[in-house]
Amino acid sequence: MRPVLRDVNLDVxxxxxxxxxxxxxxxxxxxxHVLCGLDSPSAGTVTLAGKELxxxxxxxxxxxxxxxxxxxxxxxxLVPNLTVAQNIGLPLMLQKVRDPRNDPRFQETVEFFxxxxxxxxxxxxxxxxxxxxxxxxxAIVHRPRIILADEPTGNLSSKAGREVMEFFRRxxxxxxxxxxxxxxxxxxARYADELHFLRDGSLASASTLRGKDINEDxxxxxxxxxxx
Numbered sequence: 001m002r003p004v005l006r007d008v009n010l011d012v013x014x015x016x017x018x019x020x021x022x023x024x025x026x027x028x029x030x031x032x033h034v035l036c037g038l039d040s041p042s043a044g045t046v047t048l049a050g051k052e053l054x055x056x057x058x059x060x061x062x063x064x065x066x067x068x069x070x071x072x073x074x075x076x077x078l079v080p081n082l083t084v085a086q087n088i089g090l091p092l093m094l095q096k097v098r099d100p101r102n103d104p105r106f107q108e109t110v111e112f113f114x115x116x117x118x119x120x121x122x123x124x125x126x127x128x129x130x131x132x133x134x135x136x137x138x139a140i141v142h143r144p145r146i147i148l149a150d151e152p153t154g155n156l157s158s159k160a161g162r163e164v165m166e167f168f169r170r171x172x173x174x175x176x177x178x179x180x181x182x183x184x185x186x187x188x189a190r191y192a193d194e195l196h197f198l199r200d201g202s203l204a205s206a207s208t209l210r211g212k213d214i215n216e217d218x219x220x221x222x223x224x225x226x227x228x
Contacts, residue, residue: 004030005201017172019181019189022198028182032148036069037061049145070139072149076131078123085119091142109141129160149181165191186219199226
């Protein structure tokens with residue numbers, strides 16, 4: 001059976017916005033699953049905040065994800081019969097916070113994402129951009145070690161997608177979050193501090209871009225060189 005990922009060596013530093021870019025089927029989602037312990041690699045190791053994951057039991061990995069990882073998905077994955085406030089507060093409830101709305105982290109997060117007037121609404125009453133902001137707020141409210149984002153603007157308009165990416169950028173700069181984004185969209189990749197390219201399950205390490213090199217021309221050039 002052909003491996004999905006091969007010889008992947010990726011370090012994401014604290015308080016960094018890292019992005020991995022590649023076409024559909026290149027292994028981007030599998031990479032996220034391996035990094036958070038949802039899937040186990042057949043070889044190699046995965047270390048999250050100094051904790052080696054591959055030797056942990058399923059229960060231990062589940063508890064670690066609950067405390068240390070926030071997830072943002074393309075299709076929001078909000079609980080439809082819960083309000084915005086209840087969706088955002090779910091990670092705090094899992095941490096045994098009795099009233100999430102009174103927790104300072106909840107209040108700061110709601111203010112940060114501009115959702116204060118939407119707290120009592122159901123997800124279906126929100127726009128696509130508001131639903132994704134709610135999803136990000138839920139991922140960030142408990143201040144995880146890392147946020148993993150899988151094509152978070154793929155179901156949004158260009159304007160809403162831009163707003164979402166600006167919130168990600170601010171979360172790193174103002175809240176000190178660590179974010180790993182996987183995408184096939186150059187517009188999203190431009191917001192990152194470092195950009196890696198994944199093709200056929202392998203990282204093209206020689207093509208990593210950082211800082212001011214992450215611009216449309218350089219991204220397009222790397223994509224052409226790699227046949228992405």
